Amino acid sequence: MEKIIIPNTNFQCSKFIFGTGNLLNILSKKKRLKLLNSAVDKNFSHFDTSPYYGFGQAETNLREILKKNQNLTITTKVSLYPPGRSNQSLLEMIFRKSFGKFLPFLVKPNIDFTIKKANKSLEESLKRLGRDCIDILLIHEPIIELINTEEWKKWFGQLIKEGKIRYFGLSSLVASRLEKCIVKDNKLFNILQTLDSVDLMEADFLKKNNFPLQITHSYMASSKKRYPEKSYKDIFNQILKRNPDGAIIISTRSQKHLTEFSNLLKNL
Numbered sequence: 001m002e003k004i005i006i007p008n009t010n011f012q013c014s015k016f017i018f019g020t021g022n023l024l025n026i027l028s029k030k031k032r033l034k035l036l037n038s039a040v041d042k043n044f045s046h047f048d049t050s051p052y053y054g055f056g057q058a059e060t061n062l063r064e065i066l067k068k069n070q071n072l073t074i075t076t077k078v079s080l081y082p083p084g085r086s087n088q089s090l091l092e093m094i095f096r097k098s099f100g101k102f103l104p105f106l107v108k109p110n111i112d113f114t115i116k117k118a119n120k121s122l123e124e125s126l127k128r129l130g131r132d133c134i135d136i137l138l139i140h141e142p143i144i145e146l147i148n149t150e151e152w153k154k155w156f157g158q159l160i161k162e163g164k165i166r167y168f169g170l171s172s173l174v175a176s177r178l179e180k181c182i183v184k185d186n187k188l189f190n191i192l193q194t195l196d197s198v199d200l201m202e203a204d205f206l207k208k209n210n211f212p213l214q215i216t217h218s219y220m221a222s223s224k225k226r227y228p229e230k231s232y233k234d235i236f237n238q239i240l241k242r243n244p245d246g247a248i249i250i251s252t253r254s255q256k257h258l259t260e261f262s263n264l265l266k267n268l
């Protein structure tokens with residue numbers, strides 16, 4: 001798979017990033033690891049995760065892949081944390097996921113924008129991932145009114161000096177949330193990760209504010225929802241036109257879809 005340099009950075013990674021937001025929807029750990037290994041075999045060199053994904057299990061599972069492949073790079077996040085106690089049993093997590101559809105409080109994230117909590121979470125993520133350094137650390141769904149930007153900038157700067165992170169920034173599903181942040185303080189990030197789609201083009205707020213598309217996601221999810229009749233091949237071509245220079249996160253629970261995806265990449 002082609003490698004790219006994320007615009008406005010020196011950071012190199014695969015054009016497609018493997019997202020682990022839905023990894024725990026695969027109940028068998030063996031199958032989760034098999035999928036992650038296949039992604040590595042298909043030349044995904046960067047993985048997107050968060051302590052919120054799978055109650056921390058996504059990071060724990062990634063550790064096994066990262067251990068074997070030191071050249072892989074990783075994004076993780078702070079500020080959105082899983083509900084309930086840490087180190088929950090698989091049964092408890094499955095209970096929360098299954099009943100969360102009817103009782104949303106079971107899966108609702110804990111939101112905390114304090115540096116104290118972020119620092120603790122980063123240390124835990126480093127341990128779960130088995131790494132000394134996170135390549136990209138993002139504030140997950142930032143709410144600018146609740147963020148002390150001076151404290152956060154200082155913290156990010158300190159982490160870079162200590163070699164605990166390489167890049168920092170913001171990630172959100174909601175364009176207006178990120179737009180408010182970049183208007184208020186454009187030193188709070190050197191990476192922006194945002195949702196985009198081929199029809200609604202949510203990420204255009206970046207162009208309007210003179211920022212390039214760096215990392216975008218959720219194209220397949222929105223197309224499947226709004227245009228279920230469209231073939232994934234057509235969607236794929238449109239995705240590349242939407243974000244030609246940056247990196248694109250995709251996620252799948254299916255070996256078949258991963259193979260289809262990588263076959264399309266071979267023809268690039």
Ligand SMILES: NC(=O)c1ccc[n+]([C@@H]2O[C@H](COP(=O)([O-])OP(=O)(O)OC[C@H]3O[C@@H](n4cnc5c(N)ncnc54)[C@H](OP(=O)(O)O)[C@@H]3O)[C@@H](O)[C@H]2O)c1
Pocket residue numbers: 018019020021022048049140141171172173193217218219220221222224232249250251252253254257258260261
């Ligand atoms: N705030 C944030 O930072 C944030 C927010 C949202 C997402 N993300 C990241 O972005 C990742 C992707 O997000 P997403 O799940 O919303 O978007 P996505 O990757 O665009 O969509 C995933 C959906 O597309 C389907 N799919 C994938 N490949 C397919 C294929 N070849 N044919 C048919 N269907 C296919 C998957 O189904 P199957 O599983 O059946 O293949 C799944 O339903 C997340 O895992 C996470 O890492 C970050």
